[in-house]
Amino acid sequence: MSNVKKFRDEAFHRQGGLCWYCGRRMAAASDKRSNRRTAEHLLAQCDGGEDVAENIVAACWLCNTRRHTSKTPLSPQAYQDYVRHRLARGNWFNPKGGVAVGRDATRGSS
Ligand SMILES: [Zn+2]
Secondary structure, eight states, X not given: OOHHHHHHHHHHHHTTTBOTTTOOBXXXXXXXXXXXXXXXXXXXXXXXXXSSGGGEEEEEHHHHXXXXXXXXXXXXXXXXXXXXXXXXXXXXXXXTSOOOOOHHHHSOOO
């Protein structure tokens, strides 16, 4: 198991299994649903963020993907605020289980 996966799982347990951004319960990394757990680098790797425990939290795939499809990704704290704000308005994901995925969320980031 790579360090990133180890840190992700440690963060997952530290966070009580909840997404660092939206706070919903995350599924196994191998799950196909949008709430599967992923490792999120607080400081992106392209900005010099390292694969160390302090820089890695567990976030659901949806939040992780959406953050990085933005041309100018918000800071983790600003993005968390943004996600919570959208959630409060019922405008982040569909609580019935389906996910309203915007077009920009399916485009890959490079
Ligand atoms: Zn999330």
